[in-house]
Amino acid sequence: MSDKLQPGIHRNIDLNKAGFFRSEKHLVWQLKQLWFVTFAKYQNFKGSDYSFAFLRPTERIQEAFRLEREILVIMLRYDTFDTRILDFVDKLMFEYTNRLDKLCFLLVSNDQNIQEKIKELTLREPESRIIVPYHYDEFFQENTQETIWNRLKEHFYGRDLFSFESPLQNDTYFFGRNEFVHFFYDKYRTGENSGLFGLRKIGKTSVLYALERQLIARDEFSIFIDCQDPSLHKRRWYETIEYIMHRISTKLKSKFNYEIDLETDYSEKNASSSFVSDLKKAYKTLNNKRLLIIFDEIENLTFSLSSTEHWKSGEDYMSFWQTIRSAYQANNYLFSFLISGVNPKIIETGEVNGFDNPIYRMITPKYLNFFNVEQVKEMVSTIGNYMGITYDEEIYTYLTEEFGGHPFLIRQVCSFMHNDLTKSRPTRATKFYYKSKKKIFDKRLVDYIDLIIQVLKNWYPEEYELLEHFALGKANLKTSESDIITEHLIGYNLLEKDNDNYFIKIDIIRDYIKNKTQKVPADISTSDKWKKITEKRGLGEQKLRELIKLNLKLQFGNVKGRIEFLKIIDSSSRRFERLSALNLDEILDGKNEIYLDDLKKFVLQKWNIFEKVFIDKQLFDIYLTLINRHRVDAHAKEINNDDFQAVLIASNWLLEKLNEILK
Template sequence: MANLLNAHVVAGIHQSARNQVDCFIKSEKEIVNQWSAEWYITRAGNISVLGSEYQYIFAKPTESYEEALGISRELVVVFSTYSNFEARSLEAYDAICEGIQDARIERTCYVMISKCPHIKEQINSFLSNQECQVVIPFSFEEFKQNKSDSYFIRNRFRESFKSRDLFDYSDPLKKDFYFFGRNEIVVDIIDKHHENLNTGLFGLRKTGKTSIIYDVIRKIDKDDALGVLVDCQNTSFNMRRWNRALYFVVSQVCKKTNIAEPEEDKFTEENAGRLFVEQLTKIHRTTQKSILLLFDEIENITFGKSAVEHWRDGFDFVYFWQSIRSAYQNSPSGVFTFCILGTNAKCVEEPLIRGADNPIFNIFQPKYIPGFSVQQTREMVRKLGRLMGIKFDETIYSKLTEDYGGHPFLVRRVCSMIAQNYPNRPVTIDRIKYQAIRDKFNRESDYFKMLLEVLKQFYDIEYEMLETLAVGNTDDFKMFAQEDYGFVKHLIGYGLIQEVDGEYDFQIDAIKQYLQRTTNKSLLNMSTADKWKELCSTRGELEQRLRTMVRKILKIAFRNEAGAKEEVLRKASLTKPKYKTMSYADLFDSRKSEIYLKNLKDLINANWEYFADYFKNQEYFISAMDVINCEGRFDAHATVPTGEEMEIIRGSINYILKGINKYEEE
């Protein structure tokens, strides 16, 4: 008997399940009786899968099993009476659970009892993917041989779980067995879709964006809707021009619905937008389902970021999203919505793209994936740890959350290292054991580099800000923040930094330590010649580009070359007679004139209103230019700069180059 509303469970068989078990064959009944001596059998039945018949029971663990294995929900036990084990037997579990939304069912594992004598080896060969559920294998013969062994079932569970590191999975989760802590985000995206609203979800690599997409698709497909993933890093998509990219989106929806795809050649620049909305409307009417388009890794088609020229430097982003937004606004409500996923929300935050309006500017309120709370960390770590025979002291959950900012990937990776270091289980992880593994993980792990690589690749200014904060240059960091708070919003959104009373610090100390190590290491490893070479080349490039910028802006500001020339002669103190006979362009020719960094600084400072939009803070601009022109000339004086001095010069050069880049992009 059992009271399923309470934690107390007594081994046995529920009467309704017993009636079903009476239809089992003799050997199956005997095994059920052995099982019911230690578990409570709640349900039983049979199912046909691809022409094969299987019996099954649902078994709830008693208190001793729950404590030993960390399993509290009902477990599915599948019987296979076939002597040769085949992969289709594994589909029996999915068929049994299909359509069952019962939260009482354990999803991380189930039991397979087979007449195949080599079931253990067969299961291991079929389930090599780390995301697969743990399948606890038994043979019919083993139950005969171990009738008197009261620990037989329990030991097999421990053996099966010990052979797997349930923390060790890093690919996006396509199933929900190990999906923790993100259900609220999934539900919000689905709810917004049903309200005919578009959404955007952003976060660093390995925060679970793609796993969330898969869960959205799993759940929304059970509603009157279709979830369709468009992977923007797929070259079959991003190498296409905007009109053919629209065709690709339509083709993905057609594949999902088994509807014939239109002819790609018809998606010309003139017709692509019209055909896009016509095709989606047709699919909606045919299937009677709304469509949710999920664009993952949006950076790969974003202006200024994509590796593909027509997305990065052309207007394909504008035309593509103009077409989609127009289709969304002009099609009947409920035909489709879209969700954009990426690292940060630049694609919807910039109002202009090369002078053209951004069609998706402020189209939705961007949402960043938060780190796990202590409770969410506890749910994941405690569940997976107990299955593997690893028990964590209660204080460890809050330490994991604090040390890694609730980043689920980092939490799993450090727990995986714990599992590798303690193969003899059961084991309890206390504060001392945890700190030793944590410190080792922080020293040796390359995962921090992987997480930040997307910033280095696509958002170098934000990466530079992190480096600046990590090495203690808080004044420079605050300057960046004052200049464009959007960068800080992104870094806070990622869960990397926090702001308290106007002061900034890292949310994840391990990331800070990694940046400190790598920044200092790069400087320590630089030879004197390399330092001089860097200073000379970067300062030379900056001066050349800044000279061009000043020449063009002053010409526009003073409406003609004559007025601009007079301003340059006066403010740059060019008093030699030869300069009066030079053309305006020749004044900025380094082979003919003597306009140096100091002169450029004076010209910009005297005409600040024309340059303020690019350099923002006049006082900091003057300071940065002085650093570059004075402290930044170690190479000219054969002086070896220290690591700290190199960092200061780099920060100043990058600040000026950022303003030049902004001008050149326009």
């Protein structure tokens, strides 16, 4: 492509032969004043007519928006916008993958409310492509060129494309992980089981979603099981087996309209045989294609780690995985499975409750690594270009070294830069600007670092203890590379080896641990420990009641808010009967039969209301469970220093979150 490309239209394009309406020809005429039109076509897709064209960025477009590939423009003749158009866009993006920019397209519609509808779509689906909407009438005005230009600026420069916090559910903003997707797809194709491990927020679930998309593209089948969902891990092992099979059956029905007559006996005695029988039915329904079962957040079904006692004790763990293993070994053509979590403890522990672990060494763990400088540059520069931001070359190195190449943390820093930099775009983030703001960026990342590290502290205390050792300055500690704890920390990309010594790889994590480390005084008495716990628990519970009451009133009002809250109480209980006679203020005043576990349950059920306060649902669940478990009335008077420190950290976290809102 020439850097000096001027506006115009390719000489071989004949809009009459392409089937364009008169109005659509005028749209193209207006567009070719800013772009170079390279291709135009009319096409019917799923009963709807679409005219579309490819626009090559001219010199002016390139300088303003850093676009290099051709941009798709779709023209909708209909008066009502239908989201089915997005399926057609996906189809074109796939067919012309070597030509079209995958992150954005222009949409010209006859729908009078097209701008509002695209805004709603973007809010509802933050991962959607950049859609620049226009109405037909805007192309028949004196200021059409100004309108086209200003709308481009509004939608490219105004949207924060770095700020995604949830796993990526499409390929639009998916960078640097294709080799992992191909690896796990090859495992599935050869009938092998696999395991994906790594720190929180590193992108494991995004990889799993990408793997599912690849299976769909190849007409193959998978089922995604989110193990942190209480509707899964609150079930007994045989109920979980049945639940998985029902999920498979439901997906076959919704996606392909395939019906499976499932077995009815999923009792403890017969769940295993019913599972195999139903898998065979699914296999035949899928034209003899193997299915893939993906278990994400596997800690929730793991002995000693799950928050649900019958899994944590190892009893249900053993029966569940014995069923999965025996079904697989006898019929490995039917299915394979992939487990994903932080730590491969589930496959590295030889015995559970004195019996052989059914999946011990059944899988070789694969850790999801951080980005290198080239991958950081690809992600940051590509997304930044659409937002009108370019970066000094040194910034890619700083981001890689200072944040270890952790993609989520890097995206958050880039989001901070976008919101801090001048809104007059295009602009440049210089190395001097970055250095001047580094401390502010680090401070804003504390909550995210907390999410990443606290899982180690709560689930894998030996690993956290070793990490803490390094953070406190004992960087010259020598430890055997064969030591499984060290292997895990290296797998997480947290530790790096240099001349037989180990160092924390990410400065911000080292500093966070150093600042957060709380040493319990050796002479503190048991009564003082309980006094401190009771004080913090009481204050946290009081503030949580206030937050819930405030949100209920704002979201539902007094009357409906009271009804919504009482849904968490068993309606057949005497407690429900007593509470039903009270108003909302009375129910949550702390004097009636509402307990911390009730408050936790309500927040989890209404997470969309509280997500901005607590950020991480799983961490909230873990901390509230920990606080509730250590009550004076629930335990003997003795409490060891490790438990005391853990409860303090959980209580302080809860109070910090609540104090930010209830000042």
